[in-house]
Amino acid sequence: MMISDNGISEEGAKAFAEALKLNSALTSVNIVSCYISEKGGKAFAEALRVNSRLTSPDVSGNGIRKEGVEAIAEALKIDSTLTSLNIGNNSISKDGAKAIGEALTINSALTSLDMGYSSISEEDAKSPCRRIKNEFNVNKSRY
Numbered sequence: 001m002m003i004s005d006n007g008i009s010e011e012g013a014k015a016f017a018e019a020l021k022l023n024s025a026l027t028s029v030n031i032v033s034c035y036i037s038e039k040g041g042k043a044f045a046e047a048l049r050v051n052s053r054l055t056s057p058d059v060s061g062n063g064i065r066k067e068g069v070e071a072i073a074e075a076l077k078i079d080s081t082l083t084s085l086n087i088g089n090n091s092i093s094k095d096g097a098k099a100i101g102e103a104l105t106i107n108s109a110l111t112s113l114d115m116g117y118s119s120i121s122e123e124d125a126k127s128p129c130r131r132i133k134n135e136f137n138v139n140k141s142r143y
Helices: 009-022 037-050 066-078 093-106 126-141
Strands: 028-030 056-058 084-086 112-114
Touching (some): 009 037, 037 066, 066 093
Parallel strands (some): 028 056, 056 084, 084 112
């Protein structure tokens, strides 16, 4: 489902997140540049905790900041169906990147993560990259 560039804002994001909680069909949603901001990001994270069908959501370019990204990271810790996640072009911050990195030490289903254009430094990117490096080393040793 694609609802990009529609300006649904926080309230629309909350309503959409409620619908995602009940969804049993959609595997992909594209909610790019819809101005969902912090509260919408938190609502989306709550939907991720409940939805067991979604595999590839894109919530890039929505003004999701630290608390929203941290909520998404918490959802990743218990999610086992997401294989791809795009949270790029949001204000992820150092703490958000760290939270995502911690979630990746637990979540083994996610194979694609986009955090591009997210105001994180090279140092901030190290936490998510550690998990990726460790996974590569584990997989490399299997062959």
